[in-house]
Amino acid sequence: MSNEESWFGRFVDTLPTKGWFKFLSKYVVTPYWLWKDPKPKLPGGPRVSSQPSDNVQRMMNLIMPLKDPSEIGKARAVMAIAQNVDEIFGGLDNVGTVHFARFVILGDKLCMISVYDGDFSNYIRDFIVTVGSVFDAIMAEIEGGSALIPTEQNVEAFIEWVHEHDLFQAPDFPTELFTLQDQAKGIGPDGPVHDLSTLPRNLVLQFHSNPDISLGGGYRAYPGFSAAQIREKLGVGW
């Protein structure tokens, strides 16, 4: 009789669905591996690339912890943004590199999700220039945000803060996770080859340092074109 057909074999196959085994995995197995093989936090946002289509329609998932996550605190965040609609459009129309942007309140976080063209620092900096007051209003509602107000006079620090709170974008090709984790530890592409079977564990452990992540860099219907190129093509000016 083969292994999987034995009573014990069938029992082992069902282990992952058993409550006590899940408990064991969560409270013993995972902590053990976190101790043994800790993963540094992976940086957020799209990765730097030399190639044109990697540099347009880039995704930002800025996740900001609310200073006051109560109902009242959330309402204050809503007000801060609602009062700045003119400012936001002013920025959108004059920075020219943003495809879409939206705000979402999710649990105790305020999220700003956008699709932009070009360099991340330029994008944030150009927005500080045009709508610095909006960022100030938002940061006033965010945990640790006060130190960055006024953003116009903390340009570099604010850009770094945003970068830190932009979600890590898991690679579109799963095995690239090895490369990124190596990179975070200062190991180059010529480093040792990982055991492929450890890929699931490496993902599990990464969640400890990056509890929220973006699944890949997103899917695009018309990749490769900037907002201005699309506007030009549609005949709506840029």
Added chain:
Amino acid sequence: MSAEFDPNAIQGNIVRGYGIHHVRYLMLEVTDRKAAREFLVASLNGENPNVPIIQRETEWEENPEVCFNISLTFPGLQALGVSKKNLATFPIEFRDGMASRALKIGDFGDSAPTKWAPPFDEPDRIHLIASIYSDSEEHLDKVQTQVAEAFNILGTRDGRDLAKSKVVFGYVDSISQPKFKGIHDKSQNKNDELLDPLGTILLGYPTRMEGVYFGIPSPSELGFNGSFNAFRVLSQDASGFENFLTEAAEFLLKHPNLKDVLPPGGARQVGKGFSRKTALREIVAAQIVGRWRNGVPYELSPDTMEPDPKVSLTNFDYNRNSRCPVGAHMRRCNPRGGPIVQRVANLTRRIVRRGMSYGPDFDPKNPDDRERGLLGNFLGANLGAQFEAVMYDWLNLGLQHPDITGSNDPLLGANSVDTSWFDMTTRTGGKIRLHGLPRFVVCRGGAYTFLPSIAAINYLSQLKN
């Protein structure tokens, strides 16, 4: 935050150029912290005849025989003992260093840091880059010997101005630089461009971006009045460029719309004694850069390099009907007030360039492939907002205009023959696309450096740990 500008408080060659025609750069490693600090003390007070004096930004009547200045990399600040807490207040680009930012600024392929020439292949060892400007070889050697007493010299690079202010590619250069409010720069008397606020180049002053101040690293003694520099050794393929001009001219000669670029009998109008092919080569060269090789701006004189009456070399702007291509090198790096996608960024990404050529002269009649190029300094108060912003979004990628997005700068860009393109403009408002531009400029090394104020040099010299 804003302050009165005091020319004695900063090093020379930052807000104005020296006008000296030879330079030697010394790439230095701090191997003896104490000796390095003593050197800095002496370089400020001038009490030791065997230590060169830091040249300040003070107007002089006669050129000094030698001008000595220093700049520091991030590892250099570490090596001199700046505290961790203060180091962390420097901007991320500078902390990372040029080699780590390679992909952002187009340094991949042949320009990748792994292929850089020594000593740039060991970026962490380069702590200071000192510059000696002098028109006498003797002085260059003398100062170098003096510096060697306190630092380990990892390498040197000599540069010189080529005859008639030309650069390796045969263009007249140094025509205009940003000039700053409150600074009198004789060399820029004929420059009609808008004045730039001092915060473009120095930390602690208002910038062109309304309300925005770049962060001053701590303590303010160290950061205030400082500036940043992207020092780059850029090899320039002069014979490759000349070949490309010939290829492009031959392509245009066969092009059905040739008459829109060069009407029949128009060659002589382009330049005295030009054949059709020569005229086309020069038109391509002029459109690639945005200036004819004699410096005349293409925008003001699209049909001839010898306009009569003469035109201003600096007073022009771009518009939607410009004859200067949107993709031209000069327009990409400095779109002036012309239409760009990031309207808010008009005039904000200005870079001060101080460069000299290296390597042998190039004779287009007897072309050779020996290495030659530019020792470039790209200065600004914020590397991310100026140098990198221009390199990443404008020079490469071409995000500032939908018609060039996805292409790289025709002269400086990280091009490859298979994918590159450049749109020429025609007299009738049309375009002709050139393909197959190779990479003419390859980075051979470089570093991001901090140009400390006089007070900052003093601060560094007094560190005790």
Added chain:
Amino acid sequence: MTTNSDKAVAKEMVDIMHRPDGDPKLRPIHTNGIGVTGFFKASETAAEYSNSEPFQGNKIPVTIRFSNASGNKTRHDGWSDIRGMATRFHLNGPQDFDLIAMTLQEFFTPDVPSTLEFLKAARPTPYHSATPLQKIRDYLSLKVPKRNRYPHEDLSPDDGGKKYANKHKFAQLPIFQTASIGAPVSYARAAYHAVHTFIITAPNGKRNWVRFTWQPVAGVRPRPIGPDNKPDDDYLNQEIRDRLSDRETARFTLMMSLGEQEDEVNNCTKPWPLHRTRIVMGMLTLNHVLDAKAQESKIEKMSYNPCLLPEGIEPSDDPILHIRRTAYEISSKERHANRCPFAGGQ
């Protein structure tokens, strides 16, 4: 030009690929397949990118062979396996166009020596199931245990490949993806990638480096394996017959990605980033399944070749693409198939 040493290597490859449970008279891999015919019509945009005959908008008859990648002569449709889709565009010009695609996004190895090495390493081995203790050890290591053996699965196709991938980074992505590739509910409900880079020329002379993918209009749909882990062995052929009966059709969109500077054009182990510009090049409509006789005489004797390209579509310098040309020729000869499109040609 095919050199003698290419021939020797290709011959060795073909030899290695033959499995003990295969059939020397059949294809060494992608042994079980089915022939389908239909037509392709290029999109309006296609001609802007390519001056080649398939992309000028005419209705082009096609012959397609769908297949399971395994070299086992016995069909096991429900087993986890790569599927193939070989398409011949019957053109008016002197040369037809074969587009050979598979459900894996990339190939296992980047060059000829590594391919030979990989084929040797990945030879099927007797099936060894994971013991319950091994599985527990895997759970405790936060690994996913080896899947259970299918009934009658005597040879393991993956073990050698997995070992190889633990030594070679380039093989990790394809091996990882193969391990979870599963089975589609239909040959018409999987996406197929041509993997290699081709060079096309636009009417204005502009050359583009491109990769092709067939996207099923009906959508991609994998087949769940039941709790008893006993997949059906034979359903794909009947499914496509049923699907195309009563004048019904199945459609695929041909998508083309444009390569950019620095993209891996000669390395088919590296899929391009997902955000390369994608062009809709045309629509394939399948409307007829070949009957058993035609299947035997036409499809099984047909010699596809990934280097059979019409004017205006050139192969890249991908060494795998070029060795495949020779390997397909050899395999075609060995199983006495119809004249290989290249035979005697050069």
